[in-house]
Amino acid sequence: MHMLRYVIERLLHALPVVIGVTLFTFFAVQFVPGDPIRIMTHGRVSDEEVAAIYERLGMNRPLIVQYGSYLLGAATGDLGTSIIQNAPVSELIGDKLAPTLGLLAMATVLSVLIAVPLTLIAVRYRNRWPDHAIRVGSMVTFAMPPFWIGLLLILGLGLSLKWFPIAGFGNGFGGHLYHLFLPSLTIALFLAPILVQSLRNSMLDVLTSDHVEVARAKGLSEWQVLRRHVLRNALIPAITVLAVNISFLVSGAVIVEYVFSIQGLGSLLVRSVGYRDYPIIQGLSLIFALIVVAVNLIADLSYMLVDRRVLRA
Amino acid sequence: MSVATIAPPSLASRTVAEVASWSATLKVGALMMLVLVLAAIFAPFVAPYDPLAQDFMRTLQPPSLAHPFGTDNFGRDIFSRVIFGARIDLTIGFVTTYVPFLYGVFIGAVSGYAGGRFDAVMMRVLDTAMAFPFLVLIVVILAILGPGEQNIYIAIFLVGWTMYARLARAEMLVEKNKDYMTAARVLGYPGRRILFRHGLPNVIGSSIVFSMSDFVLNILLVSGLSFIGLGIRPPIPEWGAMVAEGKDFMLQAWWISTMPGLAIVYTGTALALIGDGLARRLGERHRTLV
Numbered sequence: 001m002h003m004l005r006y007v008i009e010r011l012l013h014a015l016p017v018v019i020g021v022t023l024f025t026f027f028a029v030q031f032v033p034g035d036p037i038r039i040m041t042h043g044r045v046s047d048e049e050v051a052a053i054y055e056r057l058g059m060n061r062p063l064i065v066q067y068g069s070y071l072l073g074a075a076t077g078d079l080g081t082s083i084i085q086n087a088p089v090s091e092l093i094g095d096k097l098a099p100t101l102g103l104l105a106m107a108t109v110l111s112v113l114i115a116v117p118l119t120l121i122a123v124r125y126r127n128r129w130p131d132h133a134i135r136v137g138s139m140v141t142f143a144m145p146p147f148w149i150g151l152l153l154i155l156g157l158g159l160s161l162k163w164f165p166i167a168g169f170g171n172g173f174g175g176h177l178y179h180l181f182l183p184s185l186t187i188a189l190f191l192a193p194i195l196v197q198s199l200r201n202s203m204l205d206v207l208t209s210d211h212v213e214v215a216r217a218k219g220l221s222e223w224q225v226l227r228r229h230v231l232r233n234a235l236i237p238a239i240t241v242l243a244v245n246i247s248f249l250v251s252g253a254v255i256v257e258y259v260f261s262i263q264g265l266g267s268l269l270v271r272s273v274g275y276r277d278y279p280i281i282q283g284l285s286l287i288f289a290l291i292v293v294a295v296n297l298i299a300d301l302s303y304m305l306v307d308r309r310v311l312r313a
Numbered sequence: 314m315s316v317a318t319i320a321p322p323s324l325a326s327r328t329v330a331e332v333a334s335w336s337a338t339l340k341v342g343a344l345m346m347l348v349l350v351l352a353a354i355f356a357p358f359v360a361p362y363d364p365l366a367q368d369f370m371r372t373l374q375p376p377s378l379a380h381p382f383g384t385d386n387f388g389r390d391i392f393s394r395v396i397f398g399a400r401i402d403l404t405i406g407f408v409t410t411y412v413p414f415l416y417g418v419f420i421g422a423v424s425g426y427a428g429g430r431f432d433a434v435m436m437r438v439l440d441t442a443m444a445f446p447f448l449v450l451i452v453v454i455l456a457i458l459g460p461g462e463q464n465i466y467i468a469i470f471l472v473g474w475t476m477y478a479r480l481a482r483a484e485m486l487v488e489k490n491k492d493y494m495t496a497a498r499v500l501g502y503p504g505r506r507i508l509f510r511h512g513l514p515n516v517i518g519s520s521i522v523f524s525m526s527d528f529v530l531n532i533l534l535v536s537g538l539s540f541i542g543l544g545i546r547p548p549i550p551e552w553g554a555m556v557a558e559g560k561d562f563m564l565q566a567w568w569i570s571t572m573p574g575l576a577i578v579y580t581g582t583a584l585a586l587i588g589d590g591l592a593r594r595l596g597e598r599h600r601t602l603v
Binding site: 016017020021023024028029031032033135138139140142143144145146147148151152154155159193194196197198201246247248249250251254255258269270272273274276278281284285288289292293 | 437438440441443444445446447448449450452453454455456457458529533536537540541542543553556557560563564567570571574577578579580581582584585586589600601602603
């Protein structure tokens with residue numbers, strides 16, 4: 001019962017954000033200076049043809065009616081038609097979804113694999129040299145632009161050592177993993193320092209609580225205390241940190257897809273901006289925002305499994 | 314009767330005392346930043362060559378004494394271009410961080426203090442803005458306005474304030490119920506005075522600390538936009554654009570892309586160190602991103 005109420009509550013919380021997101025994606029396109037159809041066709045069509053396109057796309061109706069039909073369309077998976085590629089936007093986006101989601105998932109896993117051991121070491125030796133070294137290392141890594149790390153990884157591990165492919169998405173599950181390794185590592189190197197910092201802070205908070213004192217009093221070693229009593233309690237903040245930083249993760253993916261020529265949502269966005277293909281840009285920004293909202297929702301729901309106390313709140 | 318007067322400490326000695334009390338990270342970061350800012354201001358004197366001068370007799374030269382960072386495919390001196398690039402990246406990074414800082418903190422403080430319907434609407438706007446990945450939002454706005462330096466400013470001004478508003482609002486919610494605020498209200502001070510004279514100075518801490526991380530992120534963002542061709546265009550020596558220019562020569566001349574990237578890492582590290590120092594100085598509850 002509590003569970004159901006919690007789930008419904010979270011869904012209701014996400015609703016205004018989704019409405020806000022659709023409002024933005026719909027109205028942003030209305031702010032295109034000049035006539036979007038003329039810009040996209042580079043002024044090579046006559047007035048009558050432009051009027052015909054408007055008629056066909058229903059763009060001569062009142063804005064509120066257009067927004068209504070946009071919402072209705074989006075809810076049923078119809079995001080309009082790409083004017084340059086003359087294909088449904090949802091189809092074009094659907095084709096590109098897998099590489100991007102794969103990249104996001106693998107980058108998340110890699111950044112956790114990098115961040116958790118480093119955090120444990122930093123907390124175990126807090127305020128001593130391993131902690132300081134990890135801290136300075138984090139700052140330097142955070143300052144590295146993902147597009148630059150990507151190029152260096154391509155040069156070092158790709159072109160020189162030939163350990164990894166430098167472009168594309170590969171075939172089959174193993175091929176995907178292999179091809180996505182360098183791009184994921186690039187994003188993970190950007191994300192891991194942020195994770196280390198927030199995880200370290202939340203683990204230090206847990207370290208001052210009573211049950212940790214009890215565990216120490218029982219005579220557990222410091223590593224055992226960290227692993228059994230601190231890490232588990234730092235899990236909620238860790239999930240929050242991952243969810244909060246999904247925005248950075250996706251931003252990184254856009255650039256990294258471009259660097260590694262992965263045919264995903266990010267490179268589609270960059271290309272569409274070049275062509276000024278507004279229906280695709282509109283559809284992509286909606287999808288990207290929905291990914292962020294969905295991840296935050298999943299994070300909220302996963303608290304339920306990690307810590308049942310949220311149900312009573 | 315003579316009154317013994319104690320001379321107030323001079324500005325110089327106060328400055329020395331202040332700097333001496335800084336943490337090691339703050340000292341190192343501030344020094345690194347000072348060097349960079351001076352190099353940017355005095356770029357024409359520091360840079361050995363004209364950043365735009367092409368020399369087709371000396372293309373793709375590896376780093377040497379004559380060209381510490383090597384030369385690019387047009388024979389331009391990369392060290393000189395990196396120095397002049399500091400002017401562009403530091404200016405854009407600073408402006409895109411601290412202009413939104415000003416009204417972001419203001420909006421957040423007012424929203425937290427006023428509460429009610431204004432605050433509720435503000436929170437929905439913030440939630441919506443933060444649902445979009447930052448880069449995606451900027452790219453969409455640039456798609457509408459068109460690429461270029463001026464539009465990058467407009468795009469970041471439109472969305473960069475949201476984090477500051479969130480931080481200032483959160484702090485104001487805590488501060489507004491403290492005794493000194495109640496005292497100011499009991500004294501009958503007008504809301505504006507309470508907000509600006511009493512509230513604002515106490516809710517600005519997190520934003521100041523976060524602004525250092527934001528500065529780094531904005532430099533990464535602007536150089537990233539230039540890298541994908543939506544930002545500063547060549548031949549202007551912007552660091553991200555320089556990395557992009559060198560990417561086709563990675564195998565023959567790694568230094569073209571590597572050196573401007575190192576300049577970004579240097580700048581970002583300096584700012585992160587300063588942020589770390591400020592966080593320690595202003596109290597543990599203020600946190601940087603890394």
